[in-house]
Amino acid sequence: MAAMSPSERRLQKELMSLMKEPPPGVTVDGDQASQNLTLWTVHMEGVPGTLYEGEKFVLQFKFTNKYPFDSPEVTFIGNNIPVHPHVYSNGHICLSILTDDWSPALSVQSVCLSIVSMLKTTAGQFVLC
Amino acid sequence: METNMLPFMRRLQGATCTWLVQIAIRENAENLPCYAPMNIIPVKMPITTPPPDTLRCIPEFVLENVVVLITIARRTVKLNMDDADVVNLLAPALTLVLTFMGDSSRTYNPHLRARLAECLEAMLPNNEDDSSSHNNISSFYREQIFKTHPHRFQLVPCLLDVFVGIEMTGQSVQFEQKFNYRRPMYVVMDFLWGFEEHREAFTSLAREAEANMEAVHPPIFLRFVNLLMNDAIFLLDEALGNMAQIRNLQNAQESAAWTNLSAQEREQNLTNLSHTGMLARFDNILGRDTIRTLVRLTAHAPFVFCHPTLVERIASMLNYFLLHLVGPNKKNFKVKDMKEYEFDPASTVLDICRMYVELGKNERFCAAVSDDGRSYSPKLFTLAESVLVRIRGGDLISSLRDVAARVSTIAEQRQRDEEILANAPEEFLDPIMSTLMLDPVILPSSRTTVDRTTIARHLLSDQSDPFNRSPLSMDQVKSNTELKEKIDAWIAEQRGKIAHTSTSSTS
Incomplete structure (x- = not known):
């Protein structure tokens, strides 16, 4: 059996920890991700007490074989794209840690947390991008 | 044409070379009565002084004229009976090339620097593949220049500088263009490789790179090797893709469905075929040159490739292409008229196996081969062996077997290690x-x-x-x-x- 590549090994580890201890409101589709480690689907619930309370969103993570040295490609997919100044209607997310400010010390979990907190911020706190 | 015109032009350009170099190596001086160089100062290479401001005032065409004259002389060699006369131009021209080609502070324009590499190619003596050759005396003189020119030791460093330099030129260099620019550089490197002292120059740059692998500015040799691998990966991948496409188009022509196509559709398919064929030819020729250069360097400076920063890339590149060329999909690239497309998979397989044999002496390389989950499997080398038998690579088989054995031992050991070390403490x-x-x-x-x-x-x-x-x-x-x-x-x-x-x- 061929050994796992370093990036797969890291993804495997992240997947395990995300399934075991997911941040509140976040669940990863573990079956699908373990079939194909480079494509994950993450379900996210709107945080209670915000505009998005009760809503359900779906995030897609795509990883290259350079992960974690290259950032993952993260987009909202499905019918319900959150209406938010930093989210395009096609699901693209404007978040600096997904592009220029990415660091290999970040992880799927930290990206999820950043998106959750982005969705918490209320109008007026935004800098348009 | 006026009988004396060509000799006059050569003398003019010879003087231009000397004059340009004299300007370029001068330092800025205050209050000169005149900006023209009034005395000859000896040229010392490498040039370490910053370029003088006066150089900015000289238009590019002055330099380009020299290039044009020399490249034209090479192309029209059959018409030139007094070719020996060109030789007098070559020594100052080589000094000129060495002054300007590798130095982006003296020659901003990357296209012009690439032209100087082309000029260098035109200065080479005969080689076997030449269609039009110099007479023996002229070829001898040309060879002497590369053996005796006082600054010849700068040739290799300058070549690497220009090779790397044209990679990053902003938007001005088109992606495909850089391959065209690099082609003459391969020819020159190939020629220089025949001389011990120039080979030594490669080695000493490689040693310097090895010592400074982790420096803030990556050493030139490391960047060079990195780009060579990028080019090789891109060109081979493109070439194989094109060959597969050609095969499909050729098959379509022979199938029964072909006769049912309308004349227009047939024509469309034929145009596609000839277009893809042209691209494939281009990729195959350049890919072959790139791989050949890599074979030389891996044999000569394996330590650079086996360094932790590069070893994974070279190993996965070799695995990937070997798998494609000897693996179950190899027949996808079998096309008619392989010669016409300059497609020679047998020699590529031989080249790849040579690199395995050279690098396979290094443990880190073997480990990287076995770690590559994408293309490596223990079967890979068995497949390669059966192909080698058919393409007269018999002499490589036993060495390749050694490499295969070493790789599989390491693979097993790694697997075992992984099991042992799986539950290492988090810290x-x-x-x-x-x-x-x-x-x-x-x-x-x-x-x-x-x-x-x-x-x-x-x-x-x-x-x-x-x-x-x-x-x-x-x-x-x-x-x-x-x-x-x-x-x-x-x-x-x-x-x-x-x-x-x-x-x-x-x-």
Whole structure:
């Protein structure tokens, strides 16, 4: 059996920890991700007490074989794209840690947390991008 | 044409060469009565002084005229009976090329620097593949220039500078264009390779690179090798894709459905075929030159390729192409008229196997081959062997077997190690890659410990500490010797346990 590549090994580890201890409101589709480690689907619930309370969103993570040295490609997919100044209607997310400010010390979990907190911020706190 | 015109032109350009070099090597001086060089100062290479302001006032065409004259003389060699006369132009022209080609502070325009490489190619003596050759005397003179020119030792460094320099030119160099620019450089390198002293120049640059692999500015040889691999990967991949497409188009022509197509559709398909054929030819020729250069360098400076920063890439590149050329999909590239497309998979396989044999002496390389999950399987070398038998690569087989054996031993050992080391304590794991750290280093500002290979790779693209984004370079990291000792002790302990259980179970 061929050994796992370093990036797969890291993804495997992240997947395990995300399934075991997911941040509140976040669940990863573990079956699908373990079939194909480079494509994950993450379900996210709107945080209670915000505009998005009760809503359900779906995030897609795509990883290259350079992960974690290259950032993952993260987009909202499905019918319900959150209406938010930093989210395009096609699901693209404007978040600096997904592009220029990415660091290999970040992880799927930290990206999820950043998106959750982005969705918490209320109008007026935004800098348009 | 006026009988004396060509000789006059050569004399003019010969004088231009000397004049341009004299201007270029001068330092800025205050209050000169006149900007023209009034005396000849000796040329010292490499030139370390900054370019003088006067150089800015000289238009590019002055330099380009020299290039044009020399390249035209090469192309029309059959018409030139007094070719020996050109030789008088070559010595000053070589000094000119060496002054301007590798130096972006003296020649801003990357296209012009690439033209100088073309000029250099036109200055070479005869080689076997030449369709139109010089007479023997002229060829001899040309060869002498490369053997005796006082600044000839700058040739290799300058070539590498221009090779690397045209990669990053902003938007002005089109992607495909850079391959065209590099073609004459390969021809020149090929020629220089025939001389011991020029080979030595490659080696000493490689040694210098080895010593400074982790420097803030990557050494020129490392960048050169990196680009060579990029080019090789791109060109071979493109070439194979095109060959597969040609095969489909050729098959379509022979199928029954072809006769049912309308005349227009047939014509469309034929146009596609000839277009793809042209691209394939281009990729095949350049790919072959690139691979040939890599074969030479791996044989000559294997230590650079086996360095941790490069070894994974060269190993996965070789695995990938070997798998395509000898693996189950190899028939996808079988086309008619392979010669016409300059497609020679047999010689590529031989070249790839030669690199395996050269690099396979190194343990780190073998480990990288076995670690490559994408293309490596133990079957790979068996497949290669059966192909080698058919393409007269018999002499490589036994050496390749040795490499295969070494790789599979390491693969097995790694697998075993992985099982043993799977439950390492969290503090022994690299925080980024989650692998056991073999060479832990401390990052000065975040005080985080990571494996040396991990941080080296991160710093290639981003010069900052991944944990707090403060500026960082490789020379600032410090070995975490205390942790390394702990890890080493733990590994030894685990290995000891396994050895113990396996001996007790067999007894």
